[in-house]
Amino acid sequence: MSLSRVAALVLFSLFSLNAGAQITYQDLKPLFQDHCLMCHSGPGAPLGLSLDSYQGLMDGSSRGAVVKSGQPGESELLHRLRGESQPRMPLTGPPWVPEEDIARVARWIEAGAPEGNSTGAAAAEPAPAGLAPLAERSGESFEHVAPILLQRCAKCHSDNGIMGRPPEGLRLSSWEQVVGTGERAAVVPGVPRASELWRRVTGIARPRMPFDGPPYLDDAQIALLERWIAAGAPGPDGRKAPMPTGAEVRLHGRLTGRWSLDGLPLDVSGARIRKNPRVGDYVEVRGHVGRDGSIRVERLRPR
Structure with missing residues (x-):
């Protein structure tokens, strides 16, 4: 047998072993961190669905299980990732979760949704950027307020929101959208009291937001939004937002x-x-x- 044929057989064997390897929650954890945890983590997770732990995922949401072990076709998690149920997830999409990653989730569920090994070191991994407790955050760039807007506001105020077209054309999924004018300016950099976003979440303006409250934003979250606007509503790079003159x-x-x-x-x-x-x-x-x-x-x- 030629050397090249031997090498080809070895590569084929390695590929076959890798393709047949069992996928666990621990393998999928980076996927959830990249696409889901900005909203689905902590006490404010929409519908109580927390994807930052295996137990949280398997507990599901207030509407029931999102993963049915061995039944990918009956698992709402997959329906949302594929867009078979609306709104499609993540709310910030497109871009959506890549098809090959969705296929991995399907294989994981079909295999019984195993947890895999979880060591103490893995449990001690730092939370993704933007998910640290408010008290541990410093500065007032958009990355500090984005988790609040994505968890509590983007479910309606996005192109993929639960209400269809975002109410009054206001989109809150990115810095460019938040500080943009759209139909009207929601943020006036440097002037929180002139910013409809701040006025709504405080309840000074009615109806108070988010629309599914109470609970509404807590005092620390409102104070963070106020400081961010007062600082000029800076973006992820720290650059202040332009004044929407004439908006x-x-x-x-x-x-x-x-x-x-x-x-x-x-x-x-x-x-x-x-x-x-x-x-x-x-x-x-x-x-x-x-x-x-x-x-x-x-x-x-x-x-």
Whole structure:
């Protein structure tokens, strides 16, 4: 037998052994870390589905099991990854989980969804970036607030959201979307009180968000969002967001003076003010963002 034929047989044997090797949860853990844990981890995981541990995955969500051992065709995890159930996961897709990785998940479930070896060292692995407790985070770049938005907001405010088209065109899956204008500006860099995103999560503006609350964001999460906006809403690279000069805004809140909205000064020169609103009234303000982040009002009315 020639040397080249021997080498070919050896390579074929190695490939066959690798293809037939059993896949375990431990093998798939990096896949979940890359695509799922930004949302599905910790106490705020959507529907209680936590994918940061084998037990959490097998416990499923508040709607039931997502993995049925030995039954890939009956496993909701696969349906979501393939887009057979909506919304397709991850919510930040496309890009979606690669087909070859989805096939690995299917083989794992078909083989009985084994856990595999889990050593103490593996259990002590640091959490993926962005998942550290708030108290351990430093700085106010987008990577620090992204987990909050992805866990609590992107389920609706994304192209792949549970409500179909994102409400009012507001998408919150990436920095570019959050600080972009879309139909209106949701963030005015440097001015939290002019930012509809902050006003909604605090409850100053109604309806309070996220829409499926309570529970709403906790005080630490709201404070982090406020600091991030006040710092200029910087992106992952630390670069401040550009001021959306001229962008439309629609703000809800209470008049705290003539003219201020929850302490936010308003430029009402030339504005249409309807029904003579009084201090303390809940009102709607429509206007545009000035070069310095100020709000030039076009219309103000009680709600």
